[in-house]
Amino acid sequence: MTGILTAGPIVKKQLPRRTTGVIVAVAAVLIAALLVFMITRNPNNSALPTSLGFSLNSFFSWIGGLTPLLQIPIVVAVFAVVVGVILLLVEFAPRPGRGYFWLRVAACFVIPVIAAMLLRPYQNAVLYVVAIALLAGAILFFADYRARAGTGYIFQLITFLAPASILILVGLIYPALSTIFQSFFDKTGKQFVGLGNYVWVFTNPDGFWSVINTLIWAALAPTISIVLGLAYAVFIDKARGEKFLKVMVFMPVAISFVGAGIIFKFVYDYRQGQQIGLLNAVITAFGGQPVGWLDAQPFINTLCLLAVFIWTQTGFAMVFLSAAIKAVPTEQNEAASLDGASSWQLFRNVTVPGIRSSLIVVLTTITIASLKVYDIVAVLTGGRSNSTVVAFEMVNQQQRFQSYGHSAALALVLFLFVTPLIVYNVRQMRKQKEIR
Amino acid sequence: MAVIDADPRFDAKAARAIARTTKKSEADAQKRLTSRGATIAAIIIAIIWTIPTFGLFVTSFRPGADSSSTGWWTVFANPGFTLSNYYDALTSGGTALTLGASFLNSLAIAIPATAIPIAIATLAAYAFAWIPFKGRGILFVFVFALQIVPIQMALVPLLSLFSRGLSINGLGIFPGFTLRDVDHSFATVWIAHAIFAMPLAIFLLHNFISEIPSELVEAARVDGAGHGQIFFRIIIPLSTPAIASFAIFQFIWVWNDLLVATIFAPSTSLPLTQTLNSLSGSWGDKWYLQSAGAFISIIVPLIVFFSLQRFFVRGLLAGATKG
Numbered sequence: 231m232t233g234i235l236t237a238g239p240i241v242k243k244q245l246p247r248r249t250t251g252v253i254v255a256v257a258a259v260l261i262a263a264l265l266v267f268m269i270t271r272n273p274n275n276s277a278l279p280t281s282l283g284f285s286l287n288s289f290f291s292w293i294g295g296l297t298p299l300l301q302i303p304i305v306v307a308v309f310a311v312v313v314g315v316i317l318l319l320v321e322f323a324p325r326p327g328r329g330y331f332w333l334r335v336a337a338c339f340v341i342p343v344i345a346a347m348l349l350r351p352y353q354n355a356v357l358y359v360v361a362i363a364l365l366a367g368a369i370l371f372f373a374d375y376r377a378r379a380g381t382g383y384i385f386q387l388i389t390f391l392a393p394a395s396i397l398i399l400v401g402l403i404y405p406a407l408s409t410i411f412q413s414f415f416d417k418t419g420k421q422f423v424g425l426g427n428y429v430w431v432f433t434n435p436d437g438f439w440s441v442i443n444t445l446i447w448a449a450l451a452p453t454i455s456i457v458l459g460l461a462y463a464v465f466i467d468k469a470r471g472e473k474f475l476k477v478m479v480f481m482p483v484a485i486s487f488v489g490a491g492i493i494f495k496f497v498y499d500y501r502q503g504q505q506i507g508l509l510n511a512v513i514t515a516f517g518g519q520p521v522g523w524l525d526a527q528p529f530i531n532t533l534c535l536l537a538v539f540i541w542t543q544t545g546f547a548m549v550f551l552s553a554a555i556k557a558v559p560t561e562q563n564e565a566a567s568l569d570g571a572s573s574w575q576l577f578r579n580v581t582v583p584g585i586r587s588s589l590i591v592v593l594t595t596i597t598i599a600s601l602k603v604y605d606i607v608a609v610l611t612g613g614r615s616n617s618t619v620v621a622f623e624m625v626n627q628q629q630r631f632q633s634y635g636h637s638a639a640l641a642l643v644l645f646l647f648v649t650p651l652i653v654y655n656v657r658q659m660r661k662q663k664e665i666r
Numbered sequence: 667m668a669v670i671d672a673d674p675r676f677d678a679k680a681a682r683a684i685a686r687t688t689k690k691s692e693a694d695a696q697k698r699l700t701s702r703g704a705t706i707a708a709i710i711i712a713i714i715w716t717i718p719t720f721g722l723f724v725t726s727f728r729p730g731a732d733s734s735s736t737g738w739w740t741v742f743a744n745p746g747f748t749l750s751n752y753y754d755a756l757t758s759g760g761t762a763l764t765l766g767a768s769f770l771n772s773l774a775i776a777i778p779a780t781a782i783p784i785a786i787a788t789l790a791a792y793a794f795a796w797i798p799f800k801g802r803g804i805l806f807v808f809v810f811a812l813q814i815v816p817i818q819m820a821l822v823p824l825l826s827l828f829s830r831g832l833s834i835n836g837l838g839i840f841p842g843f844t845l846r847d848v849d850h851s852f853a854t855v856w857i858a859h860a861i862f863a864m865p866l867a868i869f870l871l872h873n874f875i876s877e878i879p880s881e882l883v884e885a886a887r888v889d890g891a892g893h894g895q896i897f898f899r900i901i902i903p904l905s906t907p908a909i910a911s912f913a914i915f916q917f918i919w920v921w922n923d924l925l926v927a928t929i930f931a932p933s934t935s936l937p938l939t940q941t942l943n944s945l946s947g948s949w950g951d952k953w954y955l956q957s958a959g960a961f962i963s964i965i966v967p968l969i970v971f972f973s974l975q976r977f978f979v980r981g982l983l984a985g986a987t988k989g
Contacts, residue, residue: 287845290843294850294852299773301778320893321894359953386824387793392791393786397861405820405824461960479711484971486963488943489942489963496953506736508737624819645814648813648814
């Protein structure tokens with residue numbers, strides 16, 4: 231690829247490229263200076279929030295007063311308008327001409343200011359916030375105007391990525407950073423303890439068992455549910471009543487873990503006398519002794535919980551892989567079967583390579599879901615009898631013991647577990663790029 | 667997909683021509699070979715997968731006294747059915763809400779919390795797939811890696827941001843939302859769900875969008891379309907199956923979510939799962955009421971699955987490349 235994909239005008243650059251960089255850097259320093267100046271000013275506690283007469287808050291409280299069903303179309307429509315504006319801007323921004331030039335100017339300066347004012351900053355902060363927004367807009371406009379790939383290129387890029395970036399920054403990166411910070415501090419978050427919390431994870435029985443069990447979950451849950459889901463998807467492909475058979479296995483996906491917890495109480499239930507749990511009823515019918523499945527150690531209760539998870543995830547894998555199987559071109563199957571390939575060979579050499587990328591996606595998704603599993607453990611055992619897992623222990627430490635340090639260390643251990651998976655996926659992505 | 671390109675056009679054409687004549691007998695032969703064992707295996711899996719749900723279904727129609735003393739399968743020996751479980755579950759409900767009202771809340775939460783993140787993620791996925799920029803690969807990997815930031819960790823900082831806002835050294839930049847006295851406020855729940863859906867949505871949609879043949883995109887660009895038109899006229903129609911499949915799962919995840927709604931939703935806006943859970947708390951071992959409630963909550967995800975299932979049909983994309 232040439233790298234230049236926008237059809238921007240080829241502007242005669244009078245300024246050397248270096249100057250552009252210097253100007254952008256100076257503006258960035260100005261923004262930073264404004265921020266520092268704003269923060270170090272004397273606080274004024276009597277300040278009130280200000281807005282342009284409308285704000286996110288006023289919109290949310292207006293819509294919150296409506297009946298729930300009426301809110302749905304309104305929110306979706308308002309959001310559609312916002313997306314529409316984004317697409318229009320992106321479409322028209324890079325075009326040459328005076329009108330489009332002023333469109334970019336207006337967008338770069340007006341949108342950041344309006345966005346800042348939607349948050350209702352306090353009176354004593356307003357001037358700074360608006361100044362920062364204006365400066366940021368100016369940087370954007372200037373960098374975009376002088377972009378190597380043509381005017382409009384950076385503008386388009388930012389517009390496409392901005393909504394997602396804001397959500398991710400606020401909701402994921404900021405919490406993640408504060409978690410890393412917390413994992414080196416004690417319960418209260420004030421006393422620095424170094425690696426103490428990590429030592430706790432691997433020496434305390436709760437921490438230790440949660441790590442072991444999580445590894446079991448991550449190893450067994452994806453393999454079993456993918457093998458079962460794929461086999462099932464192949465078996466019922468083009469069979470009579472495919473839709474019905476699909477729904478039978480997909481149904482657990484639609485059931486909440488609250489519901490699944492109730493359902494499996496009727497399977498694992500243990501009591502003296504007459505059994506109402508299915509599993510123990512079968513065992514006693516054959517003359518065996520009833521087993522307290524959810525308290526059976528070691529590992530038996532973990533496997534029982536795992537079975538519930540597999541029960542819900544197999545349908546997910548099946549639906550995904552079935553869609554992928556149907557996207558494999560028919561010609562390939564026909565050509566192979568004309569060459570005399572058996573159905574196993576067909577599956578092995580045509581279907582599996584054809585759905586490879588979907589397989590990786592499903593594997594990744596289910597493994598991550600199994601590392602993060604919380605609800606099943608919480609609903610069925612509450613982590614007793616060494617059935618706890620890392621994600622459950624995290625919430626447990628945080629809410630029952632108010633121990634944020636332990637909880638944060640567990641979160642980082644979890645992150646460590648997922649690293650190999652990410653490395654593998656990145657390699658796959660690279661390979662696919664090379665093929666193309 | 668590489669596989670499509672690997673197939674020489676001539677072979678494909680010849681195979682198609684031959685296949686047309688022998689298709690019927692071929693299909694019959696293949697069916698005979700594979701179907702018997704496969705069908706039996708499929709049916710066994712299907713039965714094992716359905717039995718637990720079926721047990722709950724039967725229990726939801728049994729009188730309460732029966733289901734707490736005998737197993738649900740004994741109903742075939744001495745039948746006894748009632749509809750009162752459903753009536754009781756729907757009308758009494760939890761402390762603040764009936765099950766019926768929280769059903770509407772669930773809808774009001776789940777539909778926007780599906781539409782909003784999908785639209786935002788599709789925009790971002792398009793940029794990652796079709797707008798080259800420096801550090802694109804690394805940034806994408808980073809977004810992908812964010813999937814593992816556990817929801818439980820993000821809840822507390824996010825909640826304090828929503829309710830107390832953001833102020834640095836006593837200087838308020840964002841005062842937070844004042845939605846306490848609003849009747850049915852779902853705004854914070856929508857935002858929270860949108861945030862938590864973002865990494866997976868971007869990852870999955872990018873996988874699909876980046877596999878759209880570049881000839882299509884290039885052709886549109888030559889015809890003078892900008893990114894806006896390419897996105898709206900080519901990417902969206904061609905990725906409808908991917909968007910629809912992800913929409914199904916996002917809707918189901920949001921519908922079944924307990925944790926996010928419990929933390930962010932005010933008491934009058936709680937969804938079905940929360941009410942069901944509180945039923946189990948206040949009624950203790952009255953499993954028959956829970957089973958009726960659980961069935962009410964399963965209906966909507968199944969309807970969604972059925973109505974969007976047609977998007978799972980064979981190769982919209984494959985049709986476009988071969989045209």
